[in-house]
Amino acid sequence: MTDMEWIGLDWGTTNLRAYAIGAGGQVAEEASSGNGMGTLAPADFEPALLDLIEPWIAARCRDGTDAVPVFACGMVGARQGWCEVPYREVPCPPVAANEITRVPTRDKRIEMHILPGLSQRAPADVMRGEETQAAGFLLENPRYTGAICLPGTHSKWIAIDNGHISGFTTYMTGELFDVLSSHSILRHTVTSDEWDEHAFRQAVEEASAQPQRAVETLFGLRAAALVDNASPETCRSRLSGLLIGQELGLASRYWSDKPVALIGSSATVPLYAQALASRVISVETVDTRAATLAGLAVAAAKSGAASHG
Amino acid sequence: MTDMEWIGLDWGTTNLRAYAIGAGGQVAEEASSGNGMGTLAPADFEPALLDLIEPWIAARCRDGTDAVPVFACGMVGARQGWCEVPYREVPCPPVAANEITRVPTRDKRIEMHILPGLSQRAPADVMRGEETQAAGFLLENPRYTGAICLPGTHSKWIAIDNGHISGFTTYMTGELFDVLSSHSILRHTVTSDEWDEHAFRQAVEEASAQPQRAVETLFGLRAAALVDNASPETCRSRLSGLLIGQELGLASRYWSDKPVALIGSSATVPLYAQALASRVISVETVDTRAATLAGLAVAAAKSGAASHG
Structure with missing residues (x-):
């Protein structure tokens, strides 16, 4: 695990999914748990994360390298999450480097970042996590103009204008x-x-x-x-x-x-x-997993944590 | 209670409401219980009714008069009710004398009748109870053409054409x-x-x-x-x-x-x-109570049980 460059987290209401990303951008390891935002108090988030990724960072930190950057999207940044990360307002690109929130951790072997969700003023609407998947799709289609739809419990329809999110419902x-x-x-x-x-x-x-x-x-x-x-x-x-x-x-x-x-x-x-x-x-x-990983890679690259992307 | 001519029942999913109707058409007594259709097995219906009206029929039957007619509307006539009473299909008048179902009882002091609900074929729709309330309103407005709306858990909009129900949603x-x-x-x-x-x-x-x-x-x-x-x-x-x-x-x-x-x-x-x-x-x-009572009186009158109506 010494070639792990960063860790990506898809941290929603019901699940936590973690990916160890290697130097080539490939997924070296992955793990998941039912420790979703919905079941955790604020103080529980860091232990819940370490439970899952301890083997990865233990192996890496024996080599004495720097703290490993972690990038998380989803409800982890909600008011009831680890740390409330303010929404960015549309129209905007789905992920912006200077608006990724650094969250302090007790464990200095990790450097925790949470991606903000997006809000829309009128009509009022919000998303957390879908913007990262949209960014993942747009990585391969940077000039895309059209719709992105994420069917589900709360389906999102997102209007994309030349790679930027112009509105959503x-x-x-x-x-x-x-x-x-x-x-x-x-x-x-x-x-x-x-x-x-x-x-x-x-x-x-x-x-x-x-x-x-x-x-x-x-x-x-x-x-x-x-x-x-x-x-x-x-x-x-x-x-x-x-x-x-x-x-x-x-x-x-x-x-x-x-x-x-x-x-x-x-x-x-x-x-x-x-x-x-x-x-x-x-x-x-x-596929959701592919889009999320690509979106987290966009965030890691914009933050200088990934060696390419 | 010797002047009781008939008993009216509004018997829905969650409640049973009973009214003793006197010779002048006035409500002589009323009683209610939480023994709605939703909580009763078929064998429980007659005891649940007698629990409520025993004092009324006991007083009356000491005089040796005939069985008292009972008219009931609502979910009591559903598949899960006392006895399934087939729907009448619209277009039709809300209550018809020859389609009120006589239900056998063990207790011979009562003569039980259940009013049928209404169905509509296309688009498929059903009601049980609301037709009786509509009949109550139409008693005073026999040539009515317009809408009847019964707001609620399952709101009904009923189209009335010259006193007949032409359709509903x-x-x-x-x-x-x-x-x-x-x-x-x-x-x-x-x-x-x-x-x-x-x-x-x-x-x-x-x-x-x-x-x-x-x-x-x-x-x-x-x-x-x-x-x-x-x-x-x-x-x-x-x-x-x-x-x-x-x-x-x-x-x-x-x-x-x-x-x-x-x-x-x-x-x-x-x-x-x-x-x-x-x-x-x-x-x-x-008012719901007034409309239901008037509708049950229409049924009683059509069946010859009420002295006027």
């Missing part, structure tokens, strides 16, 4: 699916792990053409189960399709007549790609 | 507010029992003019709390206003250029009335 699509299917009357109607691809696609089509259809027909899922004996897998797939279609329809100003980059690793990413394929200039899909 | 407005404010990330943002009337009104106005604004700006409530220090009461009132405004905007085909009758007793009813006032031909508000 968060849709609570994944969380709406979760709360409706777990806590609303629809929970009785969507009790299935099976999938009805046809019902999903039809619902995406309906709701993306007419986004208001989703809210209008939510209760209709229950009614369809009662009156038409619609199956739980049909209702579940249709609920998912209505909510994703609603997001796509509402976000059309982001993707209409533009290229779209989807960053994500979940099973929904191909569904987004499929739904958009015929309606946008181009769709490409980038 | 259910909006999960109240339940969306509940699941979002209790189970989503917004729960951190809406922790207040206070009310910001200005924020509420502004949100109703925004979302009723552009219903898609609600879904677009949900996450923005969290962002406004983080970035603009929006207070919990402002965010809570705004969440409520966005969802009610969304419902009003989507339901505009029901109320636009028409009279509207609001049936309800919750604190949200005046808010609906206020939001609609300047945009519809007329708005009147009818």
Whole structure:
């Protein structure tokens, strides 16, 4: 581990993922834990990190080299995180060298940096972590103009203008699916792990053409189960399709007549790609891990910690 | 209690409300319990009812009169209720004498009837109980053409054409507010029992003019709390206003250029009335209890159980 140049952290609400980056920019080691921001008090962050990376820095520091730089993105910089790092306001490039916050540590073998999230004033919106993934995508596409979409619990649609973020919108699509299917009357109607691809696609089509259809027909899922004996897998797939279609329809100003980059690793990413394929200039899909690592490398390079990038 | 002609029941998911109706149509006695449909197995319904009305029928039956007719509306007729009563399909009048289901009882002192709910085929929708309240309103307004709205957990908008129900839509407005404010990330943002009337009104106005604004700006409530220090009461009132405004905007085909009758007793009813006032031909508000009693009286009269009605 003596050739480790820096450590990258993707530190979200539920997980901490750490990557030891070697001199060639390659991932030398990686490790993860469930010590997400959501479970930690401020004093717990440094121990939680050391738990994970101790073997890497122990090996390196026996050689007497300098402290290892660590770059972290995500909710670690939130108000409830290790240290609140103020948002940078859009429009702006996704990562800026002079706005990466150095956080003091008790352990002098590490030099901790947290990347700021981004905020938008009107309409009010925020992100923490997605800006780093956007930076990772833009590393290979520095003059990109188009949309970046990160589907998920809180889907982000980001407008990119010549490599800069000009605006973004968060849709609570994944969380709406979760709360409706777990806590609303629809929970009785969507009790299935099976999938009805046809019902999903039809619902995406309906709701993306007419986004208001989703809210209008939510209760209709229950009614369809009662009156038409619609199956739980049909209702579940249709609920998912209505909510994703609603997001796509509402976000059309982001993707209409533009290229779209989807960053994500979940099973929904191909569904987004499929739904958009015929309606946008181009769709490409980038893996979350690759985008995050590339974005952290941008931060490390801008800070002079990486030997190249 | 010897002049009791019939008993009316409003038997929903969470409560059972019983009314002893005298010869003049007046409420002689009333009682209620938490024995809603949601907590009862099929065999529990009759005992739960007798628990509540035993004193009334005991007094009456000492005189050796016939069994007392009981008319019930609501979820008592659902698949998980006392006895599943098939939906009647719209278009139809809200209550029809020949479609009230007689349910056998072990106790021969009562003659149990359950009013059917209504279904709509396309788009699929259902109601149980609201049709009885609509019938109660129409008793005084037999030729009514316009909208009836019952705001609530599952708000109903009902189109009435010359006293008949021509169609309806259910909006999960109240339940969306509940699941979002209790189970989503917004729960951190809406922790207040206070009310910001200005924020509420502004949100109703925004979302009723552009219903898609609600879904677009949900996450923005969290962002406004983080970035603009929006207070919990402002965010809570705004969440409520966005969802009610969304419902009003989507339901505009029901109320636009028409009279509207609001049936309800919750604190949200005046808010609906206020939001609609300047945009519809007329708005009147009818109390839930009065509408339900009048609707049950329609059923009793059609079945020959009531001496007038």
